[in-house]
Amino acid sequence: MALSLFLHVLGVVVWVGGMFFAYMALRPVAASVLEPPLRLTLWAGVFGKFFPWVWASVALILLTGLHMLVKVGGMAASHYAMAMLVLGVVMMLIFAHVFFAPYTKLKRAVxxxxxxxxxxxxAQIRMLIGINLSLGLLTIAVVFLGRGLV
Structure with missing residues (x-):
């Protein structure tokens, strides 16, 4: 269980931490100092480097999360564990949409x-990453605050 938990948290740190950095630090600076051609080229390159890490994180989070869920009783697990699973799957679906739709359009446009x-x-990627970042932070809150509620 300890290894699964470590790998799970590692995947979350990479994904949610990367979204936080991109959304809260890189985005406002890039918008204020780069003209659209350079800004769009930058983002296409940044996503090209970051998204493979997100895919690896998604796989790691899903596999380790399901492993831990089975170990603690499957569907009889706590409500907060089920909430984490649902939120995580929604985030994964949003990311898959970002990757296969607007990111593909961004690369083509650049x-x-x-x-x-x-x-x-x-703009569509920015909105969806903002939603996913919010869901990721909510999921982290569920992890720590949910334990105190059960």
Whole structure:
């Protein structure tokens, strides 16, 4: 269980921490100092480096989470464990949508130097990452505050 918990938390730190950094630090600076062509090119490159880590984190979080859930009683697990599972799966689905839809559009737009389409794709990614970051922080709160409620 200790190894599963460590790997689970490691995946969460990489994913949620990366979203927090990108959304709260990189995004406002990039928006204030870079013109759209450079900003969109930067984001396409950043996501190209970050998203493989997110895929690895998603797999790690899902596998270790299910392993720990089975070890503590499966569906008889606590309500907060079930809440974590539901929130995590919603986050994973949102990420998959980001990766296969707006991120694909962003890469194509940058390659074609279509800055208007790239801006629209980036705006959609920004909104969805904001939602996922909020869900990730909520999930972390459920982990620590939920234990005190049961």
């Amino acid at each position: 390659g074609e130097q279509n800055w208007k389409a790239g801006g629209a794709a980036l």
